[in-house]
Amino acid sequence: MKKRDLFIIVYCIIIVLSVMYATQPLQPLLAKEFDISITKASQFTAIIMLFLAISPIIYGYILEKVNAKKMLINSSIILFITNIFLGLSSSYEFFLFFRTVEALVVPAILTSLMSILANIDKENIKFNMSIYVASTVFGGLVGRIFSGFIATNFSYQFVFYSLSLAILVSIYFISKLSYEGEATIVKPKINDVTEILKDKRFSTVYILMFCVFFVFAGVLNILPFRVKEISSDVSEFQISLLYLGYGMGILVSLNSRKIIKFFKNEINTVLFALVLFLFITIFLVIKNILILFLLIFLFCLGMFTVHSVSTGLANSMKASQKSLTSGMYLTFYYLGGAFGSYIPSIVYEKFGWNAVIYMFCIILIISMLLLIRRKKLFTHL
Structure with a gap:
């Protein structure tokens, strides 16, 4: 496996997990901003978790085989757009809607990345999977700390704009991936x-x-x-x-x-x-x-x-x-x-x-x- 490919996959995982967890430290701020309860603010994280749970079933029935790189690029473009709209959202309903759209594409991106990582270097699957787990943890850590820092020093809107910029970089990187195989989704x-x-x-x-x-x-x-x-x-x-x-x-x-x-x-x-x-x-x-x-x-x-x-x-x-x-x-x-x-x-x-x-x-x-x-x-x- 080329080091460049591994770097691209790890970078993409970190960015997606950052998107997933960026709202968590901001929840009290968002609750105040949108004048909503703690329970409603908690939905911003819960919705993505729910789709990650049910997506294997949904995607398993819609797509049996799909080009992993193509799915990765298309899903990342949607993620790029939704993050811009999260920054522009001025009401709870709009924010939750765009967060739900993100919840639909995050599992598709993670499924593609896992599939590429498992198939691009079949001799080192166990090592690659431990890299996958470590990258998801690091992404969750970076996303939370980064969003708290930006929200405190600039504004919470900038958290989502800067994530969009990071996703744009990942779309460029994905286009350079040498893997052209399919992502097999379990039915x-x-x-x-x-x-x-x-x-x-x-x-x-x-x-x-x-x-x-x-x-x-x-x-x-x-x-x-x-x-x-x-x-x-x-x-x-x-x-x-x-x-x-x-x-x-x-x-x-x-x-x-x-x-x-x-x-x-x-x-x-x-x-x-x-x-x-x-x-x-x-x-x-x-x-x-x-x-x-x-x-x-x-x-x-x-x-x-x-x-x-x-x-x-x-x-x-x-x-x-x-x-x-x-x-x-x-x-x-x-x-x-x-x-x-x-x-x-x-x-x-x-x-x-x-x-x-x-x-x-x-x-x-x-x-x-x-x-x-x-x-x-x-x-x-």
């Missing part, structure tokens, strides 16, 4: 899906990831409002710095093999990470912003350890239908993220931050008990 058959779900190992991993990402997305989505609640003087840039802990995902995804080796096997690793994740979640009731900042590092360490090990598990339990099992994993993962970005904001609005944290702890304890109960199913891996 899920109901029988195959039910067969996989009947396997308790798969259903355990899927439920676990739904719950873990529900909690993770919920905390990160309400965090800007919580910080503003503690201190109204906090700027958007200071809010975005709280997401620096997200960078732990890069370290974890590139060192997951060493972590598993240390804990002897995958299930022990997941259980330890779950305990850490739960323990840190309990302490998020603390009202000190600096302590919250430090806790988020450990919080992200727990979540990304569960995620990277579970991804490997979902891909190693069945020799055939790998694309379907990993596609279903992503569906459950992003469904957890979509619901987690929305439902906790309703609880937060009605009952406050502590009630949300207690709800998260109950969800994590239930998923941990489920994993402990079914632990023996994974002994033959």
Whole structure:
């Protein structure tokens, strides 16, 4: 694989993930700007997560095979236009409409990029996939910090205009890609899906990831409002710095093999990470912003350890239908993220931050008990 191609793919992933998460630190500002509730502001992130969850099904039925490069360019052009319109939007309805259009094309771009990365260098698929995961994490980190910095020093509109400029650069880069193959999209058959779900190992991993990402997305989505609640003087840039802990995902995804080796096997690793994740979640009731900042590092360490090990598990339990099992994993993962970005904001609005944290702890304890109960199913891996 040419280094230039790898650079282009990584750049595109970072930009798309930046677009996805750019609204998160801005949510209190957008809520004030459009005079909307916390719940409505949370939809700006939740809508993209929802489409990432259901897109494998939709795209699987519309497109069985499509030229990956062509889909990448066309989808990126739409993303370029929608970001300009997000900056121009003066009402909640317009902003949500353009965000929904983005939600339709983001999965198409990520599917194409993943397909190119998997097919352009088939000998190094595992390494390429770890690069894909690390790039998505880095993109999510850059997008949040960059949007907070620009919104504080210029205006929130400039966040979207500058992202459009970055997308324009990515369109130029994509045209230089040497890959001309097709992106194969899985067409899920109901029988195959039910067969996989009947396997308790798969259903355990899927439920676990739904719950873990529900909690993770919920905390990160309400965090800007919580910080503003503690201190109204906090700027958007200071809010975005709280997401620096997200960078732990890069370290974890590139060192997951060493972590598993240390804990002897995958299930022990997941259980330890779950305990850490739960323990840190309990302490998020603390009202000190600096302590919250430090806790988020450990919080992200727990979540990304569960995620990277579970991804490997979902891909190693069945020799055939790998694309379907990993596609279903992503569906459950992003469904957890979509619901987690929305439902906790309703609880937060009605009952406050502590009630949300207690709800998260109950969800994590239930998923941990489920994993402990079914632990023996994974002994033959």
